[in-house]
Amino acid sequence: MMAAMGTAGRPRAGLGLALLLAPLAVLLICLCHKLGIIELPQGLRAGLVFVLLLSLMLTGMPISIALGLTVLTFMFTLTEVPVQAVALKLFTGIEKFEIMAIPFFILAGNFLTHGGVAKRMINFATAMVGHLHGGLGLGAVMACALFAAVSGPSPATVVAIGAVLLPAMVKQGFPPRFGAGIVTTSGALGILIPPSIAMVLYAISTNTSIGALFIAGIVPGLMLATLLGLTTWYRAWRNDYPRLPKASMGARFTAFRESAWGLLLIVVVIGGIYSGLFTPTEAAAMSAVYAFVVAVFIYRDLRMADVPRVLLASANMSAMLLYIITNAVLFSFLMTHENIPQAMAQWMIDQGFGWVAFLLVVNILLLLAGNVMEPSSIILIMAPILFPVAMKLGIDPIHFGILITVNMEIGMCHPPVGLNLYVASGIARMGITELTVAVWPWLLTMLAFLVLVTYVPWISLVLPHALGMR
Numbered sequence: 001m002m003a004a005m006g007t008a009g010r011p012r013a014g015l016g017l018a019l020l021l022a023p024l025a026v027l028l029i030c031l032c033h034k035l036g037i038i039e040l041p042q043g044l045r046a047g048l049v050f051v052l053l054l055s056l057m058l059t060g061m062p063i064s065i066a067l068g069l070t071v072l073t074f075m076f077t078l079t080e081v082p083v084q085a086v087a088l089k090l091f092t093g094i095e096k097f098e099i100m101a102i103p104f105f106i107l108a109g110n111f112l113t114h115g116g117v118a119k120r121m122i123n124f125a126t127a128m129v130g131h132l133h134g135g136l137g138l139g140a141v142m143a144c145a146l147f148a149a150v151s152g153p154s155p156a157t158v159v160a161i162g163a164v165l166l167p168a169m170v171k172q173g174f175p176p177r178f179g180a181g182i183v184t185t186s187g188a189l190g191i192l193i194p195p196s197i198a199m200v201l202y203a204i205s206t207n208t209s210i211g212a213l214f215i216a217g218i219v220p221g222l223m224l225a226t227l228l229g230l231t232t233w234y235r236a237w238r239n240d241y242p243r244l245p246k247a248s249m250g251a252r253f254t255a256f257r258e259s260a261w262g263l264l265l266i267v268v269v270i271g272g273i274y275s276g277l278f279t280p281t282e283a284a285a286m287s288a289v290y291a292f293v294v295a296v297f298i299y300r301d302l303r304m305a306d307v308p309r310v311l312l313a314s315a316n317m318s319a320m321l322l323y324i325i326t327n328a329v330l331f332s333f334l335m336t337h338e339n340i341p342q343a344m345a346q347w348m349i350d351q352g353f354g355w356v357a358f359l360l361v362v363n364i365l366l367l368l369a370g371n372v373m374e375p376s377s378i379i380l381i382m383a384p385i386l387f388p389v390a391m392k393l394g395i396d397p398i399h400f401g402i403l404i405t406v407n408m409e410i411g412m413c414h415p416p417v418g419l420n421l422y423v424a425s426g427i428a429r430m431g432i433t434e435l436t437v438a439v440w441p442w443l444l445t446m447l448a449f450l451v452l453v454t455y456v457p458w459i460s461l462v463l464p465h466a467l468g469m470r
Contacts, residue, residue: 019055019058023055023059026048027052027073030048030052030073030077033045033078034077045338046335046338048078049070049073049074049078052070052073053067053381056069057373063373064320067327067331067377068327071327071331074331074334075334079334079337079338081334086330086334090329097279098203098281099200099204100281100284100285101200101283102284103314103315103318104285104287104288105197105200105284105288106197106314106317106318106321107288107310107311107318108150108151108287108291109151109156109291110156110314111291111294111302112294113151113160114295114302114306116295117147117150117295117299118143118164120255120262120299121259121263122139122143122161124255124256125142125146126139126143126244126247127247127251127252127255128247128255129229130244130247131244131246131247132233132243133236133237133240134233134236134237135242135243136242136244137169137178137179137232137236138233139165141186141228141232142225143161143165144186144189145186145221146259146263147160147161148187148190148192148193149193149263149266150195150262150265150266150269150287151195154189154190154191154420155190155412155419157186157188157189157190158183158187158423159423159427161183161186163427165179165183166179166183166428172242173241174241174242176430177430177438178235178236178438179428180428180430180439181438181440181441182228182442183424183427183428184413184420184421184439184442185228185413185420185439185443186225186228186442187412187420187424188409188410188412188413188446189224189225189409191408191409192217192220192221192402192409193217193222193225194269195214195269195280195283195287196217196405198375198376198379198404199213199214199217201325201376201379201380202379203401205328205332205379205384206387206397208397208401209398210280210281211279211469212464212469213398214269214280215274215467216398216460216461216463216464217402217405219459219463220402220449220453220459220460223459224406224409224446227449228442228446231441231442232442235441265287265294268283268287268290269284269286272286292307321376324377324380325376331380332380332385336384340385341385341388341389342388344385345389345392345393348389349392353393354393355395358389358390358393359403360454362386362390362404362407363403363454365386366378366382366407366408367410367411369411370410370411370412370418373411374411374419375408375412378408379404379408383404387400396457396461398461398464402459402460403453406446406449406453409446410443410446410450413439413443413446421435
C-alpha cells in the first residue's frame with residue numbers, strides 16, 4: 001500500500017516541479033535575449049509573454065502578482081521602451097475619471113447585499129412566478145435578474161439570492177443540484193445586466209461609452225434571464241417539481257411595495273445616465289449613497305456599527321481590482337508599443353478572416369481563457385489586443401463589448417476558476433465536481449445564447465440605436 005502511494009505521489013511531485021520550472025525557463029530565455037545571446041523575433045516575443053503569464057498562474061500565484069511580474073519581465077528584457085514613458089503611461093492610464101465608478105458600484109452592491117434588499121426581491125419574485133412549475137426555481141432566476149439590476153458583482157448576487165433560496169428549495173423538495181444549478185448560472189446575470197463592473201472595465205480598456213454599454217446590456221440581459229427561466233420551467237415541468245400556491249393580487253402588491261426602494265435604484269442608475277442628469281461615474285456614486293440610505297435608514301437591516309465592515313470589504317475588493325487595472329494598463333501599452341495588436345489584425349485580414357470567423361475565434365479564445373483567469377483580468381488583458389482587430393473588421397464596439405461580457409458570464413460558471421461555482425459550492429455544501437454537473441443544462445443555454453448574441457448584433461444594438469446613442 002505504501003509503495004502504491006509513493007508511486008502515485010511521484011507523478012504529482014513531478015508535475016509540481018514542472019509547473020515551478022516552466023516560468024523560470026521562460027525567464028531564462030528572456031534574459032538570454034536581453035544579453036544578446038539569442039535573438040527572438042517579434043512574434044515569438046509576444047508568445048513568450050503569454051506563456052510566462054500562464055505558467056505563473058498555473059503555479060497558483062494570484063493573477064495580480066503574475067500579471068505584474070509578466071509586465072516587469074516584458075519591460076526589462078523584451079522591449080526597449082524608456083522607463084520614463086512607462087511611468088508616464090502608468091499615471092495617465094489610471095487617472096481616468098471612469099475608473100472611480102468601480103469602487104462606488106462595489107460599495108453599492110455590498111450595502112445592498114447586507115441590507116435586506118435581496119430578501120425583499122425574493123419575496124416579490126416568488127409572489128409573481130412561484131405558482132408556475134418549479135416555482136421557487138423561477139423565483140430564483142427572477143430574483144437574480146432583479147438583484148443584478150441594482151448590484152454589479154456576480155458572486156454577490158449568488159450569495160444574496162442563494163443563501164435564502166437554496167435552503168428553502170431543498171426544504172420544499174427540490175433536488176439540491178437543481179437549485180444549485182439555477183443560482184450559479186442566474187447569478188452570472190450580475191455581469192450582463194447593468195450596472196456591470198465588467199462593462200466598466202471594457203469601456204476603460206477600449207475608450208468606449210459606459211452609458212451606451214449599460215443601455216446595450218438591457219435587452220441581452222432580459223433575453224438571457226428569460227431563456228434561463230424557460231430552461232428551469234421545462235426541467236421542473238418534466239420532473240413535476242413542487243409549485244407554490246398562487247399569490248393573490250394583494251400579496252403581489254405588498255411584495256412589490258416592500259421591494260420598491262431597492263428596485264428604484266434601477267431608475268436612479270439607468271434613468272439618470274440616459275436623461276443626462278449625471279455621468280456613469282456620478283451614477284455609481286449616487287447608487288452607493290442611495291444603497292446606504294435604503295439599507296441603514298429605510299429597511300434598517302444594516303446597523304451603523306456594521307457600516308465600517310462593509311466599507312473595509314469594499315475597499316479590499318476595489319484595491320485588488322485597481323492593482324490588476326494598473327498592471328493591465330502597462331501590459332496593453334507594451335503590447336501596443338510592439339505593434340502586436342496591429343500585426344494580429346493585419347495577419348487576420350491577410351488570411352481572409354471575415355467578421356464571422358474572427359468572432360468565432362474570439363469566443364473560443366475567451367472561453368479557454370475563462371478556464372484559467374477571472375473576468376476582470378481577461379477583459380483588461382484581451383480587450384486592448386482584440387479591439388483593434390474588431391474595429392478593422394467593421395465590428396461595432398458596443399456589440400463587441402456585449403459579446404465579451406457574455407463570455408465572461410459563462411466563464412463565471414465553469415471550472416476550474418469559475419467564481420460563482422466556488423461561492424455556490426459553499427452555500428449549497430456541494431463539491432465542485434458535483435456542482436459542475438448540476439449547472440450543465442443552464443450552461444448549455446448560455447452557450448446557445450452566446451452564439452445568438454454573437455451573430456445577431458441587433459440584440460445588443462437595438463436600444464442604443466433607438467435612444468440615439470449610436
